[in-house]
Amino acid sequence: MTRILIIAEHDGATLNPSTAKCVSCASAISDTEIDVAVLASSAAAVAAQASELEGVAKVLAVESDSNDHALAAVLAPQIAALADGYGYVFGPSTTFGKDLVPRVAALLGVNQISDVMSVEGPHTFKRPVYAGNAIVTVEAPADHPVVATVRIASYQAAGGGNSAAIENTTVVADIPTHTRFVELQSGASDRPDLQTAAKVISGGRALASSDNFELIYALADKLGAGVGASRAAVDAGYVPNEMQVGQTGKIIAPDLYIAIGISGAIQHLTGIKDAGTIVAINKDAEAPIFEVADIGLVADLFTAIPELTDTL
Amino acid sequence: MDKILVGLKRAVDYNVRVRVKSDGSGVETDGVKMSINPFDEIALEEALRIKERGEAGEVIVMSIGPSEAQQQLRTGLAMGADRAILVQTDETIDPLSRARVFNEVVNRESPAIVLLGKQAIDDDNSQTGQMLAAIWGRPQATFASKIELNGNVALVTREVDAGLETIEVDLPAVITTDLRLNEPRYVKLPDIMKAKKKPLDEMALADLGIDACPTITETRFEPPEARQKGVMVDDVPGLIAVLKDKGLV
Numbered sequence: 001m002t003r004i005l006i007i008a009e010h011d012g013a014t015l016n017p018s019t020a021k022c023v024s025c026a027s028a029i030s031d032t033e034i035d036v037a038v039l040a041s042s043a044a045a046v047a048a049q050a051s052e053l054e055g056v057a058k059v060l061a062v063e064s065d066s067n068d069h070a071l072a073a074v075l076a077p078q079i080a081a082l083a084d085g086y087g088y089v090f091g092p093s094t095t096f097g098k099d100l101v102p103r104v105a106a107l108l109g110v111n112q113i114s115d116v117m118s119v120e121g122p123h124t125f126k127r128p129v130y131a132g133n134a135i136v137t138v139e140a141p142a143d144h145p146v147v148a149t150v151r152i153a154s155y156q157a158a159g160g161g162n163s164a165a166i167e168n169t170t171v172v173a174d175i176p177t178h179t180r181f182v183e184l185q186s187g188a189s190d191r192p193d194l195q196t197a198a199k200v201i202s203g204g205r206a207l208a209s210s211d212n213f214e215l216i217y218a219l220a221d222k223l224g225a226g227v228g229a230s231r232a233a234v235d236a237g238y239v240p241n242e243m244q245v246g247q248t249g250k251i252i253a254p255d256l257y258i259a260i261g262i263s264g265a266i267q268h269l270t271g272i273k274d275a276g277t278i279v280a281i282n283k284d285a286e287a288p289i290f291e292v293a294d295i296g297l298v299a300d301l302f303t304a305i306p307e308l309t310d311t312l
Numbered sequence: 313m314d315k316i317l318v319g320l321k322r323a324v325d326y327n328v329r330v331r332v333k334s335d336g337s338g339v340e341t342d343g344v345k346m347s348i349n350p351f352d353e354i355a356l357e358e359a360l361r362i363k364e365r366g367e368a369g370e371v372i373v374m375s376i377g378p379s380e381a382q383q384q385l386r387t388g389l390a391m392g393a394d395r396a397i398l399v400q401t402d403e404t405i406d407p408l409s410r411a412r413v414f415n416e417v418v419n420r421e422s423p424a425i426v427l428l429g430k431q432a433i434d435d436d437n438s439q440t441g442q443m444l445a446a447i448w449g450r451p452q453a454t455f456a457s458k459i460e461l462n463g464n465v466a467l468v469t470r471e472v473d474a475g476l477e478t479i480e481v482d483l484p485a486v487i488t489t490d491l492r493l494n495e496p497r498y499v500k501l502p503d504i505m506k507a508k509k510k511p512l513d514e515m516a517l518a519d520l521g522i523d524a525c526p527t528i529t530e531t532r533f534e535p536p537e538a539r540q541k542g543v544m545v546d547d548v549p550g551l552i553a554v555l556k557d558k559g560l561v
Contacts, residue, residue, distance in 0.1 A: 011474070071479065072442065073452060076446060095454075095470075095472040098454070099455070099472075102439040102440075102442035102446075103442045105439070106442070106444075106446035107446050109408075109525060110408065111407055111439070112407070114436065114438060114439065129339075129533075130330040130436070131330075133329065133332075134339050134533050134534070134535065134536070135535070136533050137533075138528050138530055140526075140528050141527070178482040178485075179453075181480075183478050184476070185476045223561065241471045241476065242472070242473060242474060247433070248431070248490070255560065256555075256561075266329065273536065277558060278542070279551070281551075290544075292542075294539070294542035295544075296542055297544070297546075297550070298544070304548050307548040311552055
């Protein structure tokens with residue numbers, strides 16, 4: 001029996017759905033036992049949520065004041081210490097995991113497999129490279145722990161209903177003080193989270209202003225959808241960075257994705273290729289977005305979107 | 313004055329539509345345009361701005377790769393870097409080994425900041441900076457969209473999934489750059505001429521005495537699954553009809 005350690009992502013109160021997706025990925029490796037590590041200043045609530053995930057054997061709660069914020073330099077040595085005896089260490093390929101997991105891998109003296117999209121064998125995985133223009137099969141050495149980030153758009157969240165044991169534990173690790181949290185500015189929104197929403201509406205440069213994004217928000221609210229944006233729209237300052245979808249932003253897999261005024265650069269397409277149905281609305285009939293869209297509409301968004309919002 | 317070490321990776325240009333070789337051994341790179349990895353260019357631009365503000369004394373660009381990576385280093389020198397280091401190898405080199413090479417150069421040069429791109433757009437790994445910080449035992453500030461220096465401390469704003477996070481790190485530190493940190497300058501012709509006279513040290517990777525590490529083997533490349541050709545609708549009612557038909561609205 002090989003043991004898999006999953007690093008829980010959370011905000012101190014709520015377990016991020018990315019963790020349940022890591023559990024699904026880990027479950028695809030046969031004959032393993034899955035533990036989830038929750039590092040927090042106060043871990044009880046998050047640990048309880050993690051213990052409900054189907055397939056989890058045990059939740060390790062590591063409480064310390066220094067774990068109040070997810071600082072990679074602070075968490076990595078603790079996880080490296082916890083990883084002793086584990087054959088695998090997984091984290092989500094979110095900014096949390098991308099920041100933290102390579103630091104853990106280096107402390108363990110191994111390379112990391114980034115963005116696992118499928119498990120092909122105990123040490124064989126598939127991952128995207130070149131902005132998803134190629135998929136590579138990789139083989140990790142069997143005599144070392146496998147450290148990986150999981151491409152969360154490739155997995156459904158593990159179900160609930162479990163009641164795994166929660167073990168409070170301490171680790172012996174050197175916790176540095178050279179890295180300190182200052183603040184988090186978050187454009188708090190009541191809309192569904194971009195990375196887990198079943199429906200996502202994204203706007204591009206063609207929106208032409210921050211104010212015009214209201215058209216996107218109105219449609220999104222009608223549909224109960226999350227809102228994203230192309231890099232061009234973020235660069236232009238129409239919307240904040242956390243809304244960017246694409247190679248260097250968020251990789252998402254909603255059931256329905258509606259791209260409005262987005263031309264469809266390859267870097268954007270790589271962020272949506274796992275969407276169930278892609279709808280593109282664009283004035284330019286030659287826009288590359290139409291090559292991947294399941295449903296395309298050539299139209300001026302400034303008339304089409306209000307019409308869509310009003311009719312739905 | 314403090315030094316800044318910047319990593320410049322030679323990578324397939326971001327405008328190139330990459331194709332998988334028919335035998336699955338890799339992607340087609342013959343005759344393909346190669347450039348500085350865009351995130352690394354942003355890292356260099358930031359280093360140059362820090363130096364121009366008088367907060368650093370020297371900007372060193374460094375690449376690990378084939379002799380051809382001299383082209384990217386020369387571009388970096390033309391942008392304004394003071395000198396360049398090429399750690400030459402014709403082998404594919406994994407992120408942990410890259411981090412160990414950087415650490416070796418860090419030990420020799422003692423920079424206050426190592427500025428790297430947050431990821432390379434070829435392997436999309438996003439590992440080297442974090443690994444260097446781990447090996448070096450120093451702070452990391454990844455995905456930076458704003459960097460302010462204040463003596464021996466850097467205040468770095470990071471692009472994270474939840475928004476913008478600001479952290480404070482003691483120097484020396486590793487900082488990796490995100491897209492919106494800056495817009496890199498264009499290289500001017502006279503600077504290209506001047507860059508030819510700037511020092512470019514070349515050393516063989518084998519001579520650095522870096523320990524080999526367990527590598528992840530890439531066994532087969534394949535193109536991604538193509539999406540099926542979709543349908544075009546004529547108007548908004550047509551769109552709504554298809555969406556209703558699919559049960560999506």
